[in-house]
Amino acid sequence: MKYFDFESLNALVVTPAIMAKMNQIYELRGQQQDSLQKSRVALDRLVNIAKVESTDASNRIEGVYTSDTRLRELVNKKTTPHNRSEAEISGYRDVLELIHEHYQDIPITSNSILGLHKQLFNYTESTWGGHYKDINNTIVNHYKYGSQGVRFTPPPAHMTPELVDSLCHAYNQAIHAGVLSPLLLTGAFVFDFVSIHPFRDGNGRMSRLLMLLTLYQNNFLVGKFVSIEQLIEHTKSAYYERLQQSSTDWMTNGNSYAPFLDYFLSIILQAYRDLNERINITQPQAKSxxxxxxxxxxxxxxxxxxxxxxxxxxxxxxxxxxxxxxxxxxxxxxxxxxxxxxxxxxxx
CATH class of the missing domain: 1.10.10.10 (Winged helix-like DNA-binding domain superfamily/Winged helix DNA-binding domain)
Incomplete structure (x- = not known):
C-alpha cells in the first residue's frame, strides 16, 4: 500500500547542492524582509505583473492560451471569456487571487483541494470540476515537434480520495513537527500530488497553485512578486525530466525525492534572486x-x-x-x- 513518509522523505539524503540552495533561499528571504515593507507602489506593480505572468505561464504549460491583450483584460476582469481556453484562464485567475489574498485561511485538506479545483473550472461547461477522477489516467510528457511519451501511470481512480487524504495528513503532521525544512516538505507535497494525479483535468495547474499556497503559508512569499510558474515554463524540459527521475518506484515507496527537490529549490532560488534584483532597482534613487x-x-x-x-x-x-x-x-x-x-x- 502506498504511504507518504514525510518524516524522512524516504530517507532523503540532503546533498551539498540541495543544502546550498536552501541556505541561499533563507538568506535572501531574510535580506528582503525590510525591503518588502517599502516602495509599496512598485511592489504592487510587481504583484499585478506576476499575476498576469503566472496565469499565462501555468496555462500555457498545458496548451491553454489567448492573446496578450485578451489575457490582460481577463486577469484584470475587464472582459468575460469567449472560449474554453479563456474560461480556464479565468478560473485560474480567480483561484490565484484567492490564494494571494486568503492563503492563511485555506487548510491543506482534501476538501480545500476539491473546492479550489471546482473554482478552477467554474467558467467551463465541465462536469468534473470539484470531483476526483472517475477513470484511470496516465501522465504524458509532451516534447518538441509534437512527440509525446508516458512518464508515469498514477494510482487507479478508486484509490484517489484515500491517497489525497493521506498525503494531506502526512504533510500537515510533518509541518507541525518541524523535523524537516518546510521548503523540502512543500516540494515533496507538490511532487506527490502530481503523482497521484487526482483529477481528470487540471492536475498540473492545481499542483502549481498548491505550490504557491503551501509556500505562502510557510512565509515564502516570493511567488507574489515573481512568477514561479513562468520560471517553470521556461525550464519545462528539466521540470518533466526531474519529475520522471523522482517517479521511479513511487507506488512501492522506493522513489527518491532528490531529483525533483533539487529542481524545485533551483526555481525558488531563481525567483528570490530575480526579486532581489527588482527590489534593488526599486530603492529610492534619482534615476529616470x-x-x-x-x-x-x-x-x-x-x-x-x-x-x-x-x-x-x-x-x-x-x-x-x-x-x-x-x-x-x-x-x-x-x-x-x-x-x-x-x-x-x-x-x-
Missing part, C-alpha cells in the same frame, strides 16, 4: 525611466519585450516605460525589432 530601461537591457543581455521591462522596472508606469523606449530610440541607444506580439527592444 530611460536610465533604468538601459540598465535592464545591459543586465539581461538579451532583447526584452515591453512586458519584460514593466516587470524589471516596476516603479514606473506603462506610459512612462513607453515614453522611455521612444526617447531611447530617438537617441539611437536602443532599437525595436519584430512586430506585434514579437516586438522586442535591444541595445544598439
Amino acid at each position: 525611466a530611460a536610465e533604468l530601461v538601459l540598465n535592464a537591457l545591459q543586465r539581461e543581455l538579451r532583447p526584452l519585450s515591453k512586458r519584460d521591462l514593466l516587470s524589471l522596472v516596476p516603479e514606473y508606469s506603462q506610459r512612462s516605460i513607453e515614453r522611455a523606449l521612444l526617447e531611447l530610440q530617438n537617441k539611437q541607444q536602443i532599437e525595436k525589432i519584430g512586430r506585434g506580439r514579437a516586438t522586442r527592444y535591444r541595445l544598439v
Whole structure:
C-alpha cells in the first residue's frame, strides 16, 4: 500500500547542492524582509505583473492560451471569456487571487483541494470540476515537434480520495513537527500530488497553485512578486525530466525525492534572486525611466519585450516605460525589432 513518509522523505539524503540552495533561499528571504515593507507602489506593480505572468505561464504549460491583450483584460476582469481556453484562464485567475489574498485561511485538506479545483473550472461547461477522477489516467510528457511519451501511470481512480487524504495528513503532521525544512516538505507535497494525479483535468495547474499556497503559508512569499510558474515554463524540459527521475518506484515507496527537490529549490532560488534584483532597482534613487530601461537591457543581455521591462522596472508606469523606449530610440541607444506580439527592444 502506498504511504507518504514525510518524516524522512524516504530517507532523503540532503546533498551539498540541495543544502546550498536552501541556505541561499533563507538568506535572501531574510535580506528582503525590510525591503518588502517599502516602495509599496512598485511592489504592487510587481504583484499585478506576476499575476498576469503566472496565469499565462501555468496555462500555457498545458496548451491553454489567448492573446496578450485578451489575457490582460481577463486577469484584470475587464472582459468575460469567449472560449474554453479563456474560461480556464479565468478560473485560474480567480483561484490565484484567492490564494494571494486568503492563503492563511485555506487548510491543506482534501476538501480545500476539491473546492479550489471546482473554482478552477467554474467558467467551463465541465462536469468534473470539484470531483476526483472517475477513470484511470496516465501522465504524458509532451516534447518538441509534437512527440509525446508516458512518464508515469498514477494510482487507479478508486484509490484517489484515500491517497489525497493521506498525503494531506502526512504533510500537515510533518509541518507541525518541524523535523524537516518546510521548503523540502512543500516540494515533496507538490511532487506527490502530481503523482497521484487526482483529477481528470487540471492536475498540473492545481499542483502549481498548491505550490504557491503551501509556500505562502510557510512565509515564502516570493511567488507574489515573481512568477514561479513562468520560471517553470521556461525550464519545462528539466521540470518533466526531474519529475520522471523522482517517479521511479513511487507506488512501492522506493522513489527518491532528490531529483525533483533539487529542481524545485533551483526555481525558488531563481525567483528570490530575480526579486532581489527588482527590489534593488526599486530603492529610492534619482534615476529616470530611460536610465533604468538601459540598465535592464545591459543586465539581461538579451532583447526584452515591453512586458519584460514593466516587470524589471516596476516603479514606473506603462506610459512612462513607453515614453522611455521612444526617447531611447530617438537617441539611437536602443532599437525595436519584430512586430506585434514579437516586438522586442535591444541595445544598439
